Amino acid sequence: MKGHLLAASELMQLKDYPAAEPHIGHPAEELYGDLEPTLIQKGVPPFKQQLNTLLDLIQSAPTSPQTEAAFKEAHEGIDKALEAIPEQERLDSRFVVAVIRQLLDTAGSEYAASITNGRFAETVEYQDSRGFVRYADQLYQKIAPELQARDPELNAKVKNALEGLLPVWPDPMPPAQPLKTPAQVQALIQSI
Structure with a gap:
């Protein structure tokens, strides 16, 4: 939401x-x-x-x-x-990474659905996927210090994936051509 x-x-x-x-x-x-x-x-x-x-x-x-x-x-x-999710769980980096992963999986599916024949054909799906990736990044920013302390390797994976994903959606309106293929986007998501 x-x-x-x-x-x-x-x-x-x-x-x-x-x-x-x-x-x-x-x-x-x-x-x-x-x-x-x-x-x-x-x-x-x-x-x-x-x-x-x-x-x-x-x-x-x-x-x-x-x-x-x-x-x-x-x-x-x-x-x-x-807030119905207990605060301890909401702030637990492992739980948040699982939420981030789910958001990114959904974003990847929406991104793939937005492209037909190498061009953006479904703007709404592009925008949905952009919103999901941006919200995933907001969640990550809140837990990054704790995740770095708890699991530096996982932190690096999440950070690198998001750094690779965010530029794929440069603006709310899709670019003339996709900057990454759905397979490339999926590979970044799968790296987590």
Whole structure:
């Protein structure tokens, strides 16, 4: 969800609200339903309405201050859901590396889906994958010192993979041609 909203935020900053819309819609439409039983079990306050309100506002009043407030509320709902994971686990570098790996696996799949005949054909998938890689990097930055102390070899693998991956998505809009093939992207991900 954070990766999708990260992609949407970049597009909103570019004032490309129609392009931001699917990324705002994905958390509510594609992800929330799968998470809802666990959220209820963990006692997490529901936040689907915040996600839906944000989607409605990006469609009807994208430049409204209400949209900015709704964006913040959607992030807060996701953050509260993340707090259902015990803090010790959330801050454990091994757990975070597993999350990073999952994000990167998803990014690799989305990246591959964005390319047809050596060209970007699906912009939304390119942007999704960019958001996932950028969020994975944000997570890594939070644990890098602890991971370096705990497992320097794994730290080097994650750092090198992210340094190789981040430039593949230079901008929110795809470049004229892919900078790396899906196989090259997958190889970087598999190096972790």
